[in-house]
Amino acid sequence: MSRTVYLDGRFVPFEEARVPIMDRGFLFADGIYEVSAVLDGRLVDNAAHLARLDRSLSEIGIANPYTIEAWTRLQIDLVARNGLTEGLVYMQVTRGVAERDFAFPAAGTPPTVVMFTQGKAIRANPLAETGAKVITVEDLRWKRRDIKSVALLAQVLAKQSAAAANVAEAWMVEDGVVTEGSSSTAFIVTGDDRIVTRPLSTAILPGITRKAVLRLAAEGGLGIEERPFSVEEAYAAAEAFYTSASAFVMPVVAIDGRPVGEGRPGPRTRRLRELYLAMARES
Structure with missing residues (x-):
């Protein structure tokens, strides 16, 4: 039909x-x-x-x-x-x-x-169980990334690089620091259980799922740091994940071929996905 x-x-x-x-x-x-x-x-x-x-x-x-x-x-x-x-x-x-x-x-x-x-299968996405792999690429975009523009060529090229590498997403990098995913917001969880994501500015899109996840994390008593994080810090993270309207909360198990934490979805990420799904059902 x-x-x-x-x-x-x-x-x-x-x-x-x-x-x-x-x-x-x-x-x-x-x-x-x-x-x-x-x-x-x-x-x-x-x-x-x-x-x-x-x-x-x-x-x-x-x-x-x-x-x-x-x-x-x-x-x-x-x-x-x-x-x-x-x-x-x-x-x-x-x-x-x-x-x-x-x-x-x-x-x-x-x-x-x-x-x-x-x-699109969002709630029962099999990738949420196995975890997603990502690569890092150079951020080639313009300077007003806070506007959700239809000018998406740089993101298309980043996503194509991810497809060629047989991974789910590309995290874009500027001056050694992760900005965001090609179609998502990037997060890491530190060894002392702090959830870290870049603060809002013209350098990133103000993600709607990002906003909801930060609120849910705060309500759940989880520590939050809104600050830039480097690629090296992401490699060493205990957990990592990304958020978007089409993925909700997606665990990341490898970055550039390096396992994140134990190489499987971590407990903090799983909990945040559960909280977000509960909120989504109620909204």
Whole structure:
């Protein structure tokens, strides 16, 4: 059965959805995107995702075409139309269609809005049991990484390096320090049980799952340090994991071929995944 997608005010079959070649998202990557998880047919931590979408739009000067309530109604409708019980809802907004010119088009040009669903096993992902392997790569991105831009070529190249190495993810590195994963937030757990992740800045995306996991860790009495950590420190960590809307909390068992801790998912990471899944079911 064909998926139903949303395009500029209409729900249409996937095969019929078309975006003009003069769309600035296609020509300039002039747009932003957001992804919300779906578990048991319900959106997970969705208000935070929509708030980040609104912030990203504001940072590049695109007026949000919908209210938070309208976005939510569209998402729920799209999930229902596709019978999605577990997976993702993707949302993208570009500056719209105009003659190719680097400068913004005239005021009044309507943005292009695209939404679609993807079925994906998140809760029962087998990788969560065995643990993920990651490699480190050079961070080649621009300086406003806090904006969830559709300009993802550097991340594509990092993810392709991971695929070529037969691992799940690539952690990007700048000046010897881990910034974040190609599509995730990077964490380590130190030998004295401190959970460490990089503090928010323009150097990283403000991860929604990151935010929830830090809150859950604090509520559980776990020690937290928001600071940069080096690749060498990651190699020596007791545990490591990454977070994202599509992975929730994913244990890391090897970095650049070196085992992390005992080379299997650690107790702190397993506990945080359990806590996050419980929160997701309730949200």
